Amino acid sequence: MTKADILMPAPMADAVIDALDARFVLHRLWEHDDRDAFLASVAPHIRGLAVSTLAGRIDAALFDALPALEIVANFGVGYDNIDAAAAAARGITVTNTPGVLDEEVADLTVGLLLATLRRIPQADRHVRERRWPTGPFPLSPTLRGRRIGLIGLGAIGKAVARRLEGFGVDIAYHGRTRQAVAYGYHASPVALAAACDVLIAIVPGGAATRHLVDAEVLAALGPDGVLVNVARGSVVDEAALVAALQDGTIGGAGLDVFEDEPHVPAALVAMPNVVLLPHIGSASQHTRAAMGQLVVDNLVGWFDGDGAVTPVR
Ligand code: NAP
Ligand code: 8YV
Secondary structure (H helix, E strand, O other), X not given: OOOOEEEEOOOOOHHHHHXXXXXXXXXXXXXXXXXXXXXXXXXXXXXXXXXXXXXXXXXXXXXXXXXXXXXXXXXXXXXXXXXXXHHHHOOOEEEOOOOOOHHXXXXXXXXXXXXXXXXXXXHHHHHHOOOHHHOOOOOXXXXXXXXXXXXXXXXXXXXXXXXXXXXXXXXXXXXXXXXXXXXXXXXXXHHHHHHOOEEXXXXXXXXXXXXXXXXXXXXXXXXXOEEEEOOOHHHEOHHHHHHHHHOOOOOEEEEOOOOEOOEOOHHHHOOOOEEEOOOOOOOOHHHHHHHHHHHHHHHHHHHOOOOOOOEOO
């Protein structure tokens, strides 16, 4: 059987590389000093792309440079790194990794919420920096009595909500459509923020959700309010968030994602009421292995003629 040519622009997990190497002709773009020249030499043969956010934007210009491209397999459920409309217009299939990371990301989201409210990283630093003998760690805000608003009640949002039910807090949500669920629905982010004192963003990135959480939403959340963003940095107006934290418009934030990753604004790093994570929502060995396997399964399924396992849309 002829092996299809697959392009991997940036490194992925060893297990993914090994599995694709065994089944396809895998081209590791990042290993070449003159990437443009290498790409030009293999471009006519490339039928599949294996990408993560490390590969940068996968856009129309790249599709036009790869005339035989059939499928883009993304490592991640969010695929705002890919111009899916441009792919669809060219008949190129895009796949993502839904289903295998929902519980992991939900665990991390609840952990980040608790860490932010109860100031767990700050308390750890209090002990490590030998400040405990000189005085107790200050009392923290609480989850008790909180009203939690989820911006996005999809697969991950629902997994977060299920966990939060066990914490005895009120839960409401915003999305473009009302769902048949027991949680309260609000037709806009600002209405949700006004009704809650915790906002958790867990929607896809991209133009449609850019700055869904803006200065108005943060003002509606209020001075005891806490924002948790595990969606994409683009969903929150980061400058407005910094201002809201600095002037006390909201009380704190737990952030796993940022507008210009891996760069985090110095103003956020300096704040005592903010918990910052390096985009680790799905980043356990267990779940990253499952995501990698799904990338492989999508490419193998496609080139075996069985179809992609998890195409988007
Ligand atoms: P999903 O099942 O597709 O759910 C997305 C939810 O967002 C839906 O409930 C949808 O409801 C809502 N939504 C979509 N567009 C919207 C808009 N313009 N305005 C308001 N709500 C909108 O996706 P998921 O699997 O839960 O994942 C959600 C996102 O989480 C991913 O796309 C990714 O960006 C992010 N994520 C982050 C990490 C991390 O490591 N931090 C890990 C995994 C995923 P409606 O259709 O009714 O609007
Ligand atoms: C990944 C994610 O870390 O699935 C997603 O949408 O954000 C994370 O699980 C990321 O996609 C890695 O490229």
